Amino acid sequence: MKTYVRNFLWRLWVPIILIAFWQIILRNSTNPYFPAPSQILADTKYVITADWVKTSLRSSAITFLAGYLIGSISGILIGAFIGANQILREIFTPITNFIRSIPSVAKVPVIMAMLGIGQATRIATVAIAVLFPMLMTTIRGIATTDMNVLEMAKLLRFGQIRTLFLVRLPAATGEILTGLQAAVQIGILVMVISEMLGSGIGLGAFIIHSQSTFMIADMWVGIFILGIIGLILNELFLYTERRVAPWYFSSKGLR
Amino acid sequence: MKRIPERGFAISVRKVSKTFDNENQVLSDISFEVASGEVLAICGLSGVGKSTLLRIISGLIAPTSGGVRINKSLVTEPSDQMGFVTQDYSRSLFPWLTVGKNVALPFKGHNISKAERNLRVQEALASVGLEGKSGAYPWQLSGGMQQRVAIARALIMKPRLLILDEPFASVDAYVRLELEDLVADLVEKNQVTTIIVTHDIDEAIYLADRVIALSNSPATVTMELAIKLKRPRVQMATRSDPKFLKLRDTLYKGLRG
Numbered sequence: 440m441k442t443y444v445r446n447f448l449w450r451l452w453v454p455i456i457l458i459a460f461w462q463i464i465l466r467n468s469t470n471p472y473f474p475a476p477s478q479i480l481a482d483t484k485y486v487i488t489a490d491w492v493k494t495s496l497r498s499s500a501i502t503f504l505a506g507y508l509i510g511s512i513s514g515i516l517i518g519a520f521i522g523a524n525q526i527l528r529e530i531f532t533p534i535t536n537f538i539r540s541i542p543s544v545a546k547v548p549v550i551m552a553m554l555g556i557g558q559a560t561r562i563a564t565v566a567i568a569v570l571f572p573m574l575m576t577t578i579r580g581i582a583t584t585d586m587n588v589l590e591m592a593k594l595l596r597f598g599q600i601r602t603l604f605l606v607r608l609p610a611a612t613g614e615i616l617t618g619l620q621a622a623v624q625i626g627i628l629v630m631v632i633s634e635m636l637g638s639g640i641g642l643g644a645f646i647i648h649s650q651s652t653f654m655i656a657d658m659w660v661g662i663f664i665l666g667i668i669g670l671i672l673n674e675l676f677l678y679t680e681r682r683v684a685p686w687y688f689s690s691k692g693l694r
Numbered sequence: 695m696k697r698i699p700e701r702g703f704a705i706s707v708r709k710v711s712k713t714f715d716n717e718n719q720v721l722s723d724i725s726f727e728v729a730s731g732e733v734l735a736i737c738g739l740s741g742v743g744k745s746t747l748l749r750i751i752s753g754l755i756a757p758t759s760g761g762v763r764i765n766k767s768l769v770t771e772p773s774d775q776m777g778f779v780t781q782d783y784s785r786s787l788f789p790w791l792t793v794g795k796n797v798a799l800p801f802k803g804h805n806i807s808k809a810e811r812n813l814r815v816q817e818a819l820a821s822v823g824l825e826g827k828s829g830a831y832p833w834q835l836s837g838g839m840q841q842r843v844a845i846a847r848a849l850i851m852k853p854r855l856l857i858l859d860e861p862f863a864s865v866d867a868y869v870r871l872e873l874e875d876l877v878a879d880l881v882e883k884n885q886v887t888t889i890i891v892t893h894d895i896d897e898a899i900y901l902a903d904r905v906i907a908l909s910n911s912p913a914t915v916t917m918e919l920a921i922k923l924k925r926p927r928v929q930m931a932t933r934s935d936p937k938f939l940k941l942r943d944t945l946y947k948g949l950r951g
Binding site for chain 1: 715771800831
């Protein structure tokens, strides 16, 4: 963990230089649309109040985490069953490709029209957005299990369920992790969109509200916080995946 | 040492042919018997269909015609009395499981207490010289050690039939000799009927009581050779025995067709 934090901080020097440049160029900016980082930072303490944390940050956190968990777990489970069965795979591939091809952003209004607005809807929106990359990667991982590995399962007299959960699913770890990582970004994106579209709470709502009331520095604060959250979530992901499936990285000689 | 014949399975391969996709005939009219407790080597050049034949015997695929009987009953699926070792240990051992859990895989679906399972895993690992490696992952071990793990797994259920598909083709020459002796020793101790497929003439003669040569395309049995070298066999001594050299010469000619 210690070396992990150190490596993470070490990688921060490029963004720090970029922000320094921004500060130097815009240090005396009076243009309200392009505040200097120092102005945004000064504004931060007015924005981040207990009330704000409670309404915006907490709501966004719940939306993202619940949506991500529901979407990824169901994606892995449904994907596993579809991937293991050729007929199901042939039936569902065109449908999943069709729905997947519709940008997640475009699906949000549809889901809102069906479920209304509220926390549950936002969670459902994120879950559905996360579901599709998870379905695709899991189906692919399960469908491409090494024939030799499957033969071994047959020789061990494993039935279909045992083969799926004890052999094919762990063998698809690489694809599933790829899907889970991509789903982090998609989840944040859809979380923000669902909050922007008329919910009134959450980080996305805060950003759109600040922008429409000309609180441009506030808007920038919101955007920065989103960026930081994305960064932290991605790092957290990289940190966790090596603890959940250490064998995967070590057996492939990755660190 | 004389084997006790009752424990192992007797195998009868009757007129087995296999054609893939209705046109690509790999095996043609193959028949042979394996007595209980016997070690049979199937020897043939690469690509002759040895592995296909093993897959049929083990019940993984069905023959196009003919059939295999193990103790008089027709093979339709892999038997739970059969241990199997393949060439490619990196794919037959699961990298997400420790060595101990890999060896314990055949217990899945059997009602065996955790204590007994652990005990038998320890025994099996000890029998292949891997005491204390239970908690390691397969990819942390050398190729030879991984193949030892695969052998331990194949024998943990005390099978009556052991099938080895080019088991030593992926390890280096010295380890190969060690593993040959390990397998010969374990086969003797377990009194298990054994079928080993190899393209190595010397290995076939060194391990087997009888060698079958497969050649031509589609493959047929071109030679059956009884190996009457005394046991236990010793690597360098046995291999330089004039009888060994003569068998070697005969088998080589048999494989050439």
